[in-house]
Amino acid sequence: METPPLGGAVAVPPLLQVDALTLAFRGVRALSDVSFKVASGTITAVIGPNGAGKTSLFNTISGFYRPTSGRVHFKGQDITEVPTPLRAKLGLGRSFQNIALFRGMTVLDNIKLGRHAHLKTNVLDALFYMGRARREEAALRADIEERIIDFLEIDHIRHAPVSALPYGLQKRVEMARALAMQPEILMLDEPVAGMNREETEDMARFILDVRSEWGVTVLMVEHDMGMVMDLSDHVIVLNFGQLIAQGAPAVVQGDPEVIRAYLGSGDVGDLRQRLHAGIDKREAA
Amino acid sequence: MDWAYLFEISLTGIASGGLYALAALAFVMVYKATKVVNIAIGEMLMIGAYLFFTCAVTFALPLWLALPASLLAAGALGALIERTMIRPLLGEPPISVFMVMVGLSSVLVGLVELIWTADQRRLPELVPNTPIMVGEAFLAPKVFYGALTASVLIAVVLLVFRFWRGGVALRATASDPAAAYSMGINVPRVFSLAWVASAMIAAVSGIIVGSIGGISSSMGVFGLSVLVVVIVGGLDSVLGALVGGLMIGLIEALAGAYLGGEYKLLVTFIVLVMVLMIRPYGLFGTHEIERL
Numbered sequence A: 001m002e003t004p005p006l007g008g009a010v011a012v013p014p015l016l017q018v019d020a021l022t023l024a025f026r027g028v029r030a031l032s033d034v035s036f037k038v039a040s041g042t043i044t045a046v047i048g049p050n051g052a053g054k055t056s057l058f059n060t061i062s063g064f065y066r067p068t069s070g071r072v073h074f075k076g077q078d079i080t081e082v083p084t085p086l087r088a089k090l091g092l093g094r095s096f097q098n099i100a101l102f103r104g105m106t107v108l109d110n111i112k113l114g115r116h117a118h119l120k121t122n123v124l125d126a127l128f129y130m131g132r133a134r135r136e137e138a139a140l141r142a143d144i145e146e147r148i149i150d151f152l153e154i155d156h157i158r159h160a161p162v163s164a165l166p167y168g169l170q171k172r173v174e175m176a177r178a179l180a181m182q183p184e185i186l187m188l189d190e191p192v193a194g195m196n197r198e199e200t201e202d203m204a205r206f207i208l209d210v211r212s213e214w215g216v217t218v219l220m221v222e223h224d225m226g227m228v229m230d231l232s233d234h235v236i237v238l239n240f241g242q243l244i245a246q247g248a249p250a251v252v253q254g255d256p257e258v259i260r261a262y263l264g265s266g267d268v269g270d271l272r273q274r275l276h277a278g279i280d281k282r283e284a285a
Numbered sequence B: 001m002d003w004a005y006l007f008e009i010s011l012t013g014i015a016s017g018g019l020y021a022l023a024a025l026a027f028v029m030v031y032k033a034t035k036v037v038n039i040a041i042g043e044m045l046m047i048g049a050y051l052f053f054t055c056a057v058t059f060a061l062p063l064w065l066a067l068p069a070s071l072l073a074a075g076a077l078g079a080l081i082e083r084t085m086i087r088p089l090l091g092e093p094p095i096s097v098f099m100v101m102v103g104l105s106s107v108l109v110g111l112v113e114l115i116w117t118a119d120q121r122r123l124p125e126l127v128p129n130t131p132i133m134v135g136e137a138f139l140a141p142k143v144f145y146g147a148l149t150a151s152v153l154i155a156v157v158l159l160v161f162r163f164w165r166g167g168v169a170l171r172a173t174a175s176d177p178a179a180a181y182s183m184g185i186n187v188p189r190v191f192s193l194a195w196v197a198s199a200m201i202a203a204v205s206g207i208i209v210g211s212i213g214g215i216s217s218s219m220g221v222f223g224l225s226v227l228v229v230v231i232v233g234g235l236d237s238v239l240g241a242l243v244g245g246l247m248i249g250l251i252e253a254l255a256g257a258y259l260g261g262e263y264k265l266l267v268t269f270i271v272l273v274m275v276l277m278i279r280p281y282g283l284f285g286t287h288e289i290e291r292l
Helices: A054-061 A084-090 A107-114 A123-128 A130-151 A167-180 A197-214 A225-231 A249-254 A256-263 A269-284 B003-034 B041-058 B063-089 B094-116 B141-163 B165-175 B177-182 B187-213 B219-233 B238-258 B261-278 B287-291
Strands: A016-025 A028-038 A043-047 A069-074 A092-094 A185-189 A217-221 A234-239 A242-247 B132-134 B137-139
Touching: A016 A054, A028 A054, A028 A069, A028 A234, A043 A054, A043 A197, A043 A225, A054 A185, A054 A217, A084 A092, A084 B177, A092 A167, A107 A167, A107 B165, A130 A167, A130 A197, A167 A185, A167 A197, A197 A217, A197 A225, A225 A249, A234 A249, A234 A256, A242 A249, A242 A256, A249 A256, B003 B041, B003 B137, B003 B141, B003 B165, B003 B187, B003 B219, B003 B238, B041 B063, B041 B094, B041 B187, B041 B219, B063 B094, B063 B187, B094 B219, B137 B141, B141 B165, B141 B187, B165 B177, B165 B187, B177 B187, B187 B219, B219 B238, B219 B261, B238 B261
Parallel strands: A028 A242, A043 A217, A043 A234, A092 A185, A185 A217
Antiparallel strands: A016 A028, A016 A069, A234 A242, B132 B137
């Protein structure tokens, strides 16, 4: 897997840029002075022990939390003050750590809702002039059915209510819904948490394909080290709300600060093993 | 058994059940979107009726102007309630919101008595006075036209929320506000919209109820039966509101005719208790409600 140049001499502005982000809840600092860039077309992973601030970071980027200080830039635009729904329109799609699907609805309805931000009919159209609404609906349906459902291999469950699906499939539907938003960056919060080996491998393949076939940049939070090391071009390590290391997977793996964060100052062997599991897998492949 | 009499009573019951269904729809819409138990639904009906009274009698506007004007005013009131009382309470415990709603109902009654006094008023005649005959059975014209208006309005509301994407936004918001928000749905606007629509629907019910029985500062009691309807139907179920409305209307009419008017509420509350014993979430309610 090749690593695109990051922050090289060519002045391509990063897709997402986080500057000195600080988030405090009544004095407790969930994030302090976190800065990083996500280059277009990369897969970037955010790792760190529990409570390191990974999900807080995600929620700040997608606008659920207002940062205490610092800025978030997306496509060269300062979006720090932009409300969440507008961020979705700009091309920021995300999934949630605890699946947040619309439970009463079918898989297809959920996926359709992903395109909500981009639909253009208003209430008068819907009431008095169904034409445009219908055409848009039809185009939308075709687009979604052909591409996303095929891509994520969920054709057989398109009319099933999501609440009846097994966990792994729900995660996949959530990803489909996020893709239907036609995002430029897809933020995945623990895409393989709680999945078995086979489901994890499927998801890893989908994430790689999202980047290569759909041209979507991926930013993910993940605990599965093997997968992180395998997929990512760039890894960001958080600990107690601070960015303690970032760089290519191989670089981050060797960083003593990272090893300490995961294990305290004690035995390093176990972590090395876990970190290298990723590398071994990649070499074997 | 006098079958003709039974038929006539049932007809009246179902017709007034249509009114319950309409008011219950206003309740369910707000509950679905914002999870607020709008205990003040009866008072919102009342305010709607008084606004119409003001437009049609005090300002002597023609009907075609008075009706939309009073609905707009009711919608504005709904928006005001949402903005000043509901949104600041986002994330607060449900019991706080509930108490605010109890307060709101007192405030609305107080407002009505301040502005319009506690005297009973009559709304202008809206419909022709010729009796409606269904076969042999007689149906009071006001009840008939009221039920007709209610059914048409219910149908329109259901269609709009089925086909317009605002309806989809409402369902998504009801299901998972955070996910809806990150999906590009403007959740605060959905909240506002639900309150505005609910206040307008409540106003229409209020106008119908008021034109049948007159308006007074105590007409909020109608809300009690509406609460029974939505609890029986399931707080978040539109279908439940419709079926529950017809059912309660029918039961009240039958109880009133065969047992006497004083048994109406007794019988409906017995039905309420029985339904809750068998199905704690109401007939069509979502089981998840229990966890809230």
